[in-house]
Amino acid sequence: MVDTQKISIERIANSRIGEVDFENIPFGRICSDHMYVADFKNGEWTDQRIIPYGPMPLSPSIPGIHYGQSIFEGLKGYKDPSDRALVFRPADNWKRMNKSADRMCMPQIPREIFMDGLQALINLDRKWIPKTEGSSLYIRPFMFGTDEYVGIRPSDSHRFMIITCPVGAYYSTPVKVKIEQKYTRAIEGGTGYAKAGGNYGGSLYPAKLAQDSGYHQVIWTDGKTHEFIEESGTMNVMFVINDTLITPELGDTILNGITRDSVLQLARKWGMKTEERKLTVKELVEGLKKGSVKEAFGAGTAATIAHIELIGYDDEDYYLPSITERKFSNRVYKELDAIKRGLTEDSFGWIQKF
Numbered sequence: 001m002v003d004t005q006k007i008s009i010e011r012i013a014n015s016r017i018g019e020v021d022f023e024n025i026p027f028g029r030i031c032s033d034h035m036y037v038a039d040f041k042n043g044e045w046t047d048q049r050i051i052p053y054g055p056m057p058l059s060p061s062i063p064g065i066h067y068g069q070s071i072f073e074g075l076k077g078y079k080d081p082s083d084r085a086l087v088f089r090p091a092d093n094w095k096r097m098n099k100s101a102d103r104m105c106m107p108q109i110p111r112e113i114f115m116d117g118l119q120a121l122i123n124l125d126r127k128w129i130p131k132t133e134g135s136s137l138y139i140r141p142f143m144f145g146t147d148e149y150v151g152i153r154p155s156d157s158h159r160f161m162i163i164t165c166p167v168g169a170y171y172s173t174p175v176k177v178k179i180e181q182k183y184t185r186a187i188e189g190g191t192g193y194a195k196a197g198g199n200y201g202g203s204l205y206p207a208k209l210a211q212d213s214g215y216h217q218v219i220w221t222d223g224k225t226h227e228f229i230e231e232s233g234t235m236n237v238m239f240v241i242n243d244t245l246i247t248p249e250l251g252d253t254i255l256n257g258i259t260r261d262s263v264l265q266l267a268r269k270w271g272m273k274t275e276e277r278k279l280t281v282k283e284l285v286e287g288l289k290k291g292s293v294k295e296a297f298g299a300g301t302a303a304t305i306a307h308i309e310l311i312g313y314d315d316e317d318y319y320l321p322s323i324t325e326r327k328f329s330n331r332v333y334k335e336l337d338a339i340k341r342g343l344t345e346d347s348f349g350w351i352q353k354f
């Protein structure tokens, strides 16, 4: 239960919801009416509040801007057929956010700050959760250092916020990716396993180069040798090779994706062989040549499953089997979607009703 007493609420004067075309929502451009804010000061969380979404004053000297002391999460909410709000695995996002916070010298976010804030925000902006097929409410929690101090040291004060945006049907147009042989997203001992802002700033340039040569994204390889497959863009990457679901094992350099974990759990439940292990570029490329790589996809909250249609390596493009032939990834996409919308039994306890 939410102690809404602790959260002050300032409602928007006029809702903007009438301006939104729910049949045609661009990803991440329109935010719901309200946002949740909590401040960490003098060692404690204070001033929990919900205010109208919009610009807010910030000091220009904060480390969240200068030094990337900034972390975020991404999760999704849905409506079930009886109009209840369902959120997919929010406690896992909360736990992961605290791992990111540790790595970035930021305070732990208590469960109540994260969950009660989310609950209060969803209560208020419930009508912003789209019901149209393929659409959902994207939920973005984030935290950044707010000390007014230009020197480099861990911030003592921080701001935690949640904003939400209705997002449209993610047209799962298959993606073209290239295996990255020069640039690096993450390195052992670095921050790759954290959802830390700087990781994404650094990945824009290699992604742009890939896009300039006709790909949508890169497949990241390890920073030392570029011999091992790691992730794809901002998604985990998974393959069906022969009859086995294979994905790189977790470590410092790989983000522990909640979609990745959900896909692995479903595959195991269905009796499919799964392997979390090192996967070399050599094994993958040989498999692509032989035709043993049956399916390849990115796994992440935004797309759920992004089918990979083509993989580029060493100036050669390798096409994968057509999307309609991909039994596993199509089935897992459908099942996850049905669970998230409350259309099928949630046997793993992934759904939280709000």
Ligand SMILES: *Cc1c(COP(=O)(O)O)cnc(C)c1O
Binding pocket: 074, 195, 231, 233, 234, 235, 236, 255, 256, 257, 258, 259, 260, 299, 300, 301, 302
């Ligand atoms: C967020 C993210 C993922 C996917 O995680 P989910 O919990 O499935 O959304 C994968 N890789 C990177 C680098 C990410 O930032």
